[in-house]
Amino acid sequence: MKKIKLIEVRSELGAGTRGASMGIEALRVACWDKGSDYFKRFNSVSVPDLNYTLFDPDVFPNAHRIDSILTVQKNIARAVEQTVAMDMFPLVLAGDHSNAHGTIAGIKAAYPDKTLGVIWIDAHADIHSPFTSPSGNVHGMPLAMALNFDNLDRQINEPAPEAIFFWNSLKKLGYNGPKLKPEHLVYIVVRDTEEPEEYLMKKHGIKNFTYDELNKKGVPQVAKETLERLKDCDILYISFDVDSLDSKFSKGTGTPVETGLTVKQAKELNYLLLQDPRVVCYEMTEINPTLDTENTMAENAFDILETATEAILKKESNSTAIH
Secondary structure, three states: OOEEEEEEEOOOOOOOOOOHHHHHHHHHHHHHHHOOOHHHHOEEEEEOOOHHHHHOOOOOOOOOOHHHHHHHHHHHHHHHHHHHHOOEEEEEEEOOOOHHHHHHHHHHHHOOOOOEEEEEEOOOOOOOOOOOOOOOOHHHOHHHHHHOOOOHHHOOOOOOHHHHHHHHHHHHOOOOOOOOOHHHEEEEOOOOOOHHHHHHHHHOOOEEEOHHHHHHHOHHHHHHHHHHHOOOOOEEEEEEEHHHEOOOOOOOOOOOOOOOEOHHHHHHHHHHHOOOOOEEEEEEEOOOHHHOOOOHHHHHHHHHHHHHHHHHHHHHHHHHHHO
8 A cells, every 4th residue: 555745845036926835734724723644644744935026127028937946846856756666656745836837847747748737726827828827926837737738829928038938848747748648637626717728628628617517516526537537547637726716715725716525525526536546736725824814724624625635545545445
C-alpha cells in the first residue's frame, strides 16, 4: 500500500490577491481546532517558495512574476517526481493554482509514457496565456501551460520577449510537449470564464459539468461520467480549488464565485473520484485566510481534505489487495 506524502507549496506568486501562502497554516489551525492528528500521520516536505520576491518590482505585466514562478514550479515538479519514485502518493497542499502546473510537470516526468487525465474542480478554467490574460495573473494559466496553448487566435497582449521565454520554459517543464490532450481534461463547476477561455473550451470540446448539471444528475452520476470520459487515460490527477465551493462557504479565497458546490457535495465528489485506482496525485489549493472570518474556509477545506485522504487510503489498500 502506498503511503501518502504531503507536499506543501506556499507560493502565492501566481495570485492577484495576497494571502494564499497562509492557506496551509490555516489548514493546520483547523486541524488543531478539530482535535485531529492529521498533520502528524503523514510525512511532509515543504517546497521552497519565492514569496519574498513579492517585495520586488514586477517586470512582467502580462504574466506577473513568471520568472520566479518557473523556479518554484521546477521545485514542485522535482518534489512530485521524487515522491512517485519513492512509491508514495503525492498529496499537494498549495497556495495559488498556478502551482498545479508544477504538479502536472512532476507527474508527467514520473510517467512520461502514460496518458494523463486531469479533473479540474474549480470556478475558473485557468486556460489563459500571457497573450490572452486580462489580469496577467499566472494562476489563470496552469492548464494552458500543460496543454501547450498560447491561444493566439484571441491575442490581446504583446508580452515582452523575456516573458515569452519564461512562458515557453514553463510549457516544457517536466516533459517537452503537451502534457495532456484537451479531450483528457474535465472541468467540474467552472462558471467564471472569459471569452478566450470559452473559445478554447468550445473549439476543443472540453467538457464542463456545470453546477446545474451536477444538481440535476447528482454527484455520483457526475463522478461516474467524468471517469468514463477519461477511460482512455492511464493515470489521473485531481485538482481541487476551494473556490469551486459556493461563495457562501468560501470568503477565504482570492476569487470567490457564487452558485458552486456545498461542502457536502465537494466531500462526496472528491471521495468518489479518488476511488479510481488510476489516480496518482491530488491537490488542494487557493485557501486564503486573510480574506476570511473564523477560519471558515480552512475548516471546510480540512473536512474535505480528511474525506479525500480517507478515499486515497481506501483506494491504496484495495490496490494492494488486487496485486
